[in-house]
Amino acid sequence: MTPGGQPPSVTVVISTHARPQHLGPCLDHVSRLHTPPAQVIVVDSSPDDRTAGLVDDHFPTVTYLRSDVGPGTGARQIGFAAAVGDVVAFLDDDALVDPAWLDELVAPYDDPAVVGVGGRVDHDLAGERSAGLGQIGRLLPNGHLTGNFGADPGRAVVVDHLSSASMSFRRSDLRSIGGLLGNAPWSGSCEGADLSLRLRAAGGRLVFTPHAVVAQPAPPSRAGNERFDHRRCYRARRDHVVALVRAFGPRAPVVRRIVVTTVRDDLDLVLAVVRTLVGRPSSPGVSPTVHQRLRAPATLVRIGPETAGLVAGLISGLVAAVRRSPSEVRTPTAPPPRPRVDAAAPRRG
Amino acid sequence: MRVNAYVLAADPSFLAESIRAYYDRVARIVVSFDRDSTSWRGTALPVEECLGIIRSLDVDGKCVFSAGHYARGGEPLVDETYQRQTALDEAAQDADWVLQLDTDEVMLDPGAFFRSLQHGEDAGAAALDYPARWLYARVGPGRYLEASTRFGRPSATYPGPLAVRSGTTLRFCRQADATLYRVDLRPWNTDPFHPRAAVVHEVVEPAEAVLHFSWVRPDETMRRKFAWSGHAEDYTRPVVYRRWVRRARYPRTTALTSPFRRFDPFRLVTVAEPPGGQP
Numbered sequence: 001m002t003p004g005g006q007p008p009s010v011t012v013v014i015s016t017h018a019r020p021q022h023l024g025p026c027l028d029h030v031s032r033l034h035t036p037p038a039q040v041i042v043v044d045s046s047p048d049d050r051t052a053g054l055v056d057d058h059f060p061t062v063t064y065l066r067s068d069v070g071p072g073t074g075a076r077q078i079g080f081a082a083a084v085g086d087v088v089a090f091l092d093d094d095a096l097v098d099p100a101w102l103d104e105l106v107a108p109y110d111d112p113a114v115v116g117v118g119g120r121v122d123h124d125l126a127g128e129r130s131a132g133l134g135q136i137g138r139l140l141p142n143g144h145l146t147g148n149f150g151a152d153p154g155r156a157v158v159v160d161h162l163s164s165a166s167m168s169f170r171r172s173d174l175r176s177i178g179g180l181l182g183n184a185p186w187s188g189s190c191e192g193a194d195l196s197l198r199l200r201a202a203g204g205r206l207v208f209t210p211h212a213v214v215a216q217p218a219p220p221s222r223a224g225n226e227r228f229d230h231r232r233c234y235r236a237r238r239d240h241v242v243a244l245v246r247a248f249g250p251r252a253p254v255v256r257r258i259v260v261t262t263v264r265d266d267l268d269l270v271l272a273v274v275r276t277l278v279g280r281p282s283s284p285g286v287s288p289t290v291h292q293r294l295r296a297p298a299t300l301v302r303i304g305p306e307t308a309g310l311v312a313g314l315i316s317g318l319v320a321a322v323r324r325s326p327s328e329v330r331t332p333t334a335p336p337p338r339p340r341v342d343a344a345a346p347r348r349g
Numbered sequence: 350m351r352v353n354a355y356v357l358a359a360d361p362s363f364l365a366e367s368i369r370a371y372y373d374r375v376a377r378i379v380v381s382f383d384r385d386s387t388s389w390r391g392t393a394l395p396v397e398e399c400l401g402i403i404r405s406l407d408v409d410g411k412c413v414f415s416a417g418h419y420a421r422g423g424e425p426l427v428d429e430t431y432q433r434q435t436a437l438d439e440a441a442q443d444a445d446w447v448l449q450l451d452t453d454e455v456m457l458d459p460g461a462f463f464r465s466l467q468h469g470e471d472a473g474a475a476a477l478d479y480p481a482r483w484l485y486a487r488v489g490p491g492r493y494l495e496a497s498t499r500f501g502r503p504s505a506t507y508p509g510p511l512a513v514r515s516g517t518t519l520r521f522c523r524q525a526d527a528t529l530y531r532v533d534l535r536p537w538n539t540d541p542f543h544p545r546a547a548v549v550h551e552v553v554e555p556a557e558a559v560l561h562f563s564w565v566r567p568d569e570t571m572r573r574k575f576a577w578s579g580h581a582e583d584y585t586r587p588v589v590y591r592r593w594v595r596r597a598r599y600p601r602t603t604a605l606t607s608p609f610r611r612f613d614p615f616r617l618v619t620v621a622e623p624p625g626g627q628p
Binding site for chain 1: 471472473474475528529530536537545546548549550551552
């Protein structure tokens with residue numbers, strides 16, 4: 001609630017990059033919310049005019065902003081700078097909100113200690129509602145970050161970080177921690193963890209409510225594409241470490257612990273490979289086949305990207321920490337609207 | 350958050366210290382006992398002695414005495430589960446959580462325990478796995494042999510969730526198939542009976558753990574405990590008792606040789622008395 005006893009007003013920020021086929025249904029679902037948001041902002045970093053045309057033709061109440069700094073953090077910064085709501089909610093451009101999403105998302109803000117609220121992300125995967133219950137959005141003492149944002153604990157629970165696909169924050173609290181920091185290596189997927197951990201480090205309380213649902217189809221499985229997996233492995237570890245260093249500082253115990261945890265995980269991997277090679281059963285009565293034994297060493301290749309990601313994350317985090325100065329971290333003001341034939345200024349929804 | 354507790358009245362050792370630690374923080378304590386003073390294995394239990402101790406410390410009238418027939422002659426651990434479930438159901442009325450500590454388990458820092466319980470509640474958990482430090486023998490005033498890693502680091506043990514949400518069904522003794530909030534002594538699992546990669550949600554200091562005076566008993570009581578415990582099948586082998594006597598007699602040798610033993614590593618620790626002391 002606001003000091004006047006009214007529910008907080010909400011600005012929804014959607015960052016998009018050349019995906020009008022996803023953005024259309026996303027905005028369509030937003031327009032069908034039980035309680036409409038005070039403002040909807042689309043920040044577009046597409047190289048073409050298709051998104052601008054879509055917003056212009058079908059969603060005239062939506063504020064369209066152009067991002068020339070690429071998708072992800074920079075685009076969200078632009079949206080945040082233009083937001084006027086008490087709460088700023090960030091949505092992925094392929095997320096389809098439930099009609100009650102906004103009402104459910106805003107409800108936990110009745111508690112003044114709550115600085116951020118995230119919703120359940122339904123990937124339509126078998127068993128995801130019960131997977132990872134009790135480990136939703138946790139920063140574990142060993143430095144690991146758990147996700148499980150598809151789980152449904154049946155009630156709102158306190159978490160350490162939120163999913164980038166559906167997260168919201170009090171605008172005043174977000175501003176008090178310097179807004180979205182631009183000097184990050186990621187392209188947006190780690191934004192939720194970064195913002196959440198920084199707010200948690202500042203003493204804020206974050207809530208995950210399973211009743212605020214967005215549907216987001218799971219990306220097609222890319223298993224088997226080793227090159228992609230290694231790249232993802234590297235980026236995941238790097239972004240994870242950067243988020244920890246930015247939130248807690250390079251000397252925080254949790255940063256040391258993630259280094260130890262990575263080394264332990266790598267050693268466990270080596271031991272598992274050795275066990276497979278010597279034919280030790282992985283479970284009682286199940287010995288590895290010859291094929292499994294021959295393939296086992298291949299999994300060791302994962303250690304390379306993991307370690308490289310760890311080192312790169314530590315360096316990037318340190319650089320980000322050193323560069324943290326008011327002139328560099330301030331939330332940029334919205335750039336001039338993208339030149340359009342039929343619109344001279346952004347529209348406010 | 351309203352918290353109740355249940356205890357099984359059967360063993361007077363450390364009973365008062367155990368209940369006193371959390372007495373002020375719970376609304377009601379269900380005291381479950383066998384009306385025939387008989388154990389799950391059919392041996393005699395000092396139930397009246399236990400009830401006397403509990404009555405003497407129940408200054409606020411929080412304890413509810415609940416008699417039943419639990420020596421049913423079946424599998425001891427099944428009977429134990431039945432008695433626990435009966436007591437749990439009774440304690441769960443009007444409560445959000447129910448503590449289920451054995452009477453030889455003493456909270457060293459009740460504030461830390463209830464803080465973790467609140468964190469578990471906030472995280473949506475239905476059971477709290479809180480680390481217990483397993484004490485093997487008292488070898489002198491304030492000196493104990495404690496289960497540890499091979500190189501003398503503290504090691505947690507988990508006899509079962511020490512608190513469960515109301516409405517929980519126990520699967521086996523104190524174990525339940527419920528969403529766990531797991532507290533440990535280090536950021537990485539320290540219990541050898543859990544998988545190495547077991548998730549740790551929170552870390553507490555060893556001084557904030559629960560002390561489990563499991564085998565801290567005089568010789569005579571130890572022999573009796575072997576007879577009444579649900580785990581008696583494991584304990585009654587002569588070698589287990591002889592080993593306990595030998596290790597309690599030579600604690601330094603026991604601790605120093607721990608790195609060379611595959612099982613049962615121990616370290617020598619100092620524990621304040623009370624809560625420790627002559628059982």
